[in-house]
Amino acid sequence: MEKELKQEKKRCTMLESVIDNKYRSQIPDIVEMVTKSCSDRGCFDHLDAAVIPSRESLIEIIDLIKDILFPGYFGDQTVDRNTLSYHIGNEITELFSKLSKQITNSIIYDCARYEEDFCECSECIDRGHQETLRFLKKIPEIRSLLASDIIATYEGDPAAKSYDEIIFSYPGIFAMTIYRSAHELHRQGISILPRIMTEYAHSVVGIDIHPGAKIGKGFFIDHGTGVVIGETCEIGDNVRIYQGVTLGSLSFPKDDTGKIIRGKKRHPTIENDVIIYSNATILGGDTVIGARSVIGGNVWITKSVPPDTKVIIEEPRLIFMEKK
Structure with a gap:
């Protein structure tokens, strides 16, 4: 009985392989059809173009921004007054590296896709770093605006037990944290990034705020x-x-x-x-x-x-x- 089961299993495996190869052989034709469709008018692709900003990287950047705007609330590291400067220093340095890359990609993308006279790459990279520093300098102002949003939320919602509860769990504050950051980038003329950020917030909490x-x-x-x-x-x-x-x-x-x-x-x-x-x-x-x-x-x-x-x-x- 056991021998027969093994033979049957072997037969099924061989049969599966034959059937799989039969249909797999059609894949090259499908690949050719899909590749050809990339040249069809009315279809979209992003070939032979500058690298666009990464949504995945922007989500990491949002987490960093949240940690800087609300020190000690997010992340695994315990922060106190004595280590605050060290902690923020590390976070700001990491944010500068990641955000400057995405802002630079956005600038290069705009330059390559829309400008008739292309800039030197060095100019785009230099501007990317300048715009990143401009944004970082606005963080105290963003923190102040968010503090006013949190206070308004606490005063307007009798169900709120504390400011901590609001920061940790209220969808409106999550959306506003991302919006207020994205809005500053929008004001700086950075394309794509702000919209990706606010659409990410939209996908998480269902609140759709345009960065403009x-x-x-x-x-x-x-x-x-x-x-x-x-x-x-x-x-x-x-x-x-x-x-x-x-x-x-x-x-x-x-x-x-x-x-x-x-x-x-x-x-x-x-x-x-x-x-x-x-x-x-x-x-x-x-x-x-x-x-x-x-x-x-x-x-x-x-x-x-x-x-x-x-x-x-x-x-x-x-x-x-x-x-x-």
Whole structure:
């Protein structure tokens, strides 16, 4: 019996090999088809071009930035006042090495793909290092803005037990930490990197903030899932929004040929001390929500709201029916 089982197993193995080879022989034809498709009009590839920034490296960079912005909260190393300078020194040095490489790749990519007159590589590399230092010098300012966001979150959420809990676990602070860092790189004119960073945050916590948006201090996103904040949004100080809020565009301006005109103001402006409740949708570049206004849940707004105004949907009529 055992001998027969071994023979059957051997036979099945041989049969599997024959069938596998039969279909595997078709792979070269498929490879040729796929390779040929890379030359087809309307398909995309990144051949014979400069190296683009690495998403995987940027995730490592985000972890480093978080550790520098919040010393002692993340990572395995214990940090105290006596070792703080040493710890930050190591982190800043590592961040400089990794970030300068990715910023340089971004600059070289732009130069090779879009510039008619290519720069010398040395110029791109030099600028990459300069821009990295510019970003590093902004870290104290970013820390101060994030501190105001954390305080606003604590003061606005009765469920929050401590600042530590907020830093460790609140999705809004995670998204804002990445956004505020990406926004500074965006302001420096670094392409691709800021968008990869904020889309990474979007994939983790479901909060979509374009790095080009301008957001003041003391910003509080409660819960957060489904929040969308567009590229040309302008948000003042001490604004609070809830899950599902969309600050989007009403339409896209186009030129005479029908192509979208990029860079125009197309997202709303939210002034200081505004509260926007869950699932509210506010659209349009000319739409301004005045200071201290309250926007109720589920509303749809496409025109400006004066300061000190409350906007709510008329209470719906509920129907109670006997369950049969």
